[in-house]
Amino acid sequence: MSYTILFKNSASKQLRQLPKNMLGKVASAIDDLADEPRPVNCKKLKDATDSYRIRIGDYRVIYTVDDVTVTVEVVKVGNRKDIYE
Numbered sequence: 346m347s348y349t350i351l352f353k354n355s356a357s358k359q360l361r362q363l364p365k366n367m368l369g370k371v372a373s374a375i376d377d378l379a380d381e382p383r384p385v386n387c388k389k390l391k392d393a394t395d396s397y398r399i400r401i402g403d404y405r406v407i408y409t410v411d412d413v414t415v416t417v418e419v420v421k422v423g424n425r426k427d428i429y430e
Contacts (some may be wrong), residue, residue, distance in 0.1 A: 346381050348379050348410070353419045359422040367404055371422060375408075378417045382410045396420070398428075 363371055383397065388394040398407045398426045407421040421428055
């Protein structure tokens with residue numbers, strides 16, 4: 346079963362602002378979430394229900410998974426020093 350990937354407007358804007366050398370890697374990792382929304386390297390966030398993060402070098406993608414509607418919503422994309430603020 347393949348999940349549908351949705352982006353918050355702010356996450357879409359953050360993705361477009363990534364450095365060109367990281368954009369492909371981050372976009373590929375997000376695309377992989379459609380097949381496996383909870384990959385081995387993901388971490389569940391403590392503060393939020395059904396929120397996870399994946400690490401791509403110094404960059405993080407924070408997203409939520411909804412198994413009922415079979416969707417993954419990307420909430421934030423950015424450098425690790427800025428993403429948790």
